[in-house]
Amino acid sequence: MVTARPAVSAVFFDGEPLVRMIASALFTLSRQRAPRNPVYEDTVQTAFNHLVLRCLRHDVLPPASVPDMVSWAMHRPLHEWPLGLPDDLDTADGFLIDPQTRLPTQQCLEWVISAPDPAAEQYENEVMLGVIQQCRVARSPESYTAFRRLLITRPVLTGTELALLGEDLDLMLLIDTIKRSYEPAPGSYLRDGQYAQCARCKCLLVPIEGGRYRCELDRCRREGYPTIERTLDPARGNGVYQLSRPLRMFITGPGLAETDLEQDLIKKKLQPEMWPNFDAYDLRITLPNKQVWAIDVKDRANPALLARTARAFIPAPPYDQAFLVVPQYRFDEREAYARIFARHVADEVRDRVRLTSDAEFQRVLTRELRRIRRITTVHSTDGGSSNA
Structure with a gap:
């Protein structure tokens, strides 16, 4: 006689929705300062229940408790979880909890921020x-x-x-x-x-x-x-x-790259305008030929999630070129960073915003400034206009 497997609900989450649920649960737990009744908020218990259900459906031994789920987050990179994530969203070293600090990682918070969660x-x-x-x-x-x-x-x-x-x-x-x-x-x-x-x-x-x-x-x-x-x-x-924590992670962190870039631009004799028009984008520079570049700086671990939240820049104040700048170390850590971003970004953004590393942006800017100087020198020698 064959024993029937217990019936389970047909409504369950996996893939990206489940990762967002788990990340949000871990973030909620990290902010809990004292025991509560019930012990876990509904969002935490729900995430655990759906993870267990996903494991059972795929013949994987599930975590035995919420603390065990937290242990998974510290010791199992995301690609080892039975979640059914696409390759672009799966990273080899993507821990949701830092095993040394026992705090949610930036990758964890990126999943939280990407969720439709108030x-x-x-x-x-x-x-x-x-x-x-x-x-x-x-x-x-x-x-x-x-x-x-x-x-x-x-x-x-x-x-x-x-x-x-x-x-x-x-x-x-x-x-x-x-x-x-x-x-x-x-x-x-x-x-x-x-x-x-x-x-x-x-x-x-x-x-x-x-x-x-x-x-x-x-x-x-x-x-x-x-x-x-x-x-x-x-x-x-x-x-x-x-x-x-989210302000430290998503404002302080990339803000350091913004202000570093600001100082580099000042050394190049440019005067960047920071967060123009109430943060339409992060920096605005006017080159010697009156060409205007708009720059937004992001420091995100997951290029697919970055691409999905990327938007065309607000056109006021106006600009000629738009750059989305990410610190070079993100490209060093993930060789396919730019390709993954390109696969997930909306067509209207891809055509209007150029993704570069901060190192590549500096090279592009240096080449453009040299080009402008050459043209200006030729025009000055010929007695023409000094504007390119």
């Missing part, structure tokens, strides 16, 4: 769009620029420093949003009663085994164990506060 939108989208709207109404682009620089350059503040921001004329308009964007630093970042700040990105470092520290940002981690810029005693300065 909790995810609140952090990167709702906060920034709310600030843009507030600054537009007040006709205060300088407040938006100051806010953006604050998130990039000062992701960690003492309570005293946070309070003093209310005296900054450019930030006064947004002080309530600023206070909501920073949250008390958790005790898990403490070592010997002190917080340590990364010298490169200024985020808090996470203590790991062997007396070392690990930075949350992919770029800092790739460059090895970090240098400590300063330590902070929470008993002094009225506590320590840091930006919420």
Whole structure:
């Protein structure tokens, strides 16, 4: 006699929807500060249930519990999960939880942000769009620029420093949003009663085994164990506060590449306009021949998810060429980065926005500036116009 297998619901998630559910569940767990009743939020339990169902349908031993699912996220790269992801979305080293810091990785957060989930939108989208709207109404682009620089350059503040921001004329308009964007630093970042700040990105470092520290940002981690810029005693300065994790990951992280590029352009005798028209794009430069380039900077691990969220640039202020610039190390880590992006980006974006690494963009810009100088020299020699 054959024993019938228990009936299971025909409605279940796999592939991309399931990855988004799991990533959102892991992010929710990472923000849970105290025991709750029931133990897990519905989103967490639902993600676990669907993962178990997916495993059973494919004769894979499922995780035994939610903590076991978290263990999978720390020790199994995404391509080893029985999820049915397309190759472009599957990465060999795509852990959802960093096994050393036990925090969601950037890849995990990219899946969260890509999900149609109000909790995810609140952090990167709702906060920034709310600030843009507030600054537009007040006709205060300088407040938006100051806010953006604050998130990039000062992701960690003492309570005293946070309070003093209310005296900054450019930030006064947004002080309530600023206070909501920073949250008390958790005790898990403490070592010997002190917080340590990364010298490169200024985020808090996470203590790991062997007396070392690990930075949350992919770029800092790739460059090895970090240098400590300063330590902070929470008993002094009225506590320590840091930006919420998605803002650190998606504003502070790429913002460093934006401001690095800004400094490189200034060295080339160009004057970049940062976040013009309330962040229509990240940088706007006018070349010596009056040609205008628009630049948006992204630092994303997953080129397919980046491509799906890529949009044609807002045409105001106007520009002649548009560039989507990604740090070179992303292309070094994934040789097919550009090809995967091209397969997933919308046709109207592919025709209007050029994807380059930051290194390639610098080469393109250098060649164009040399071309302009040659033409200008020829015109000047011939007694013609100095404009190309």
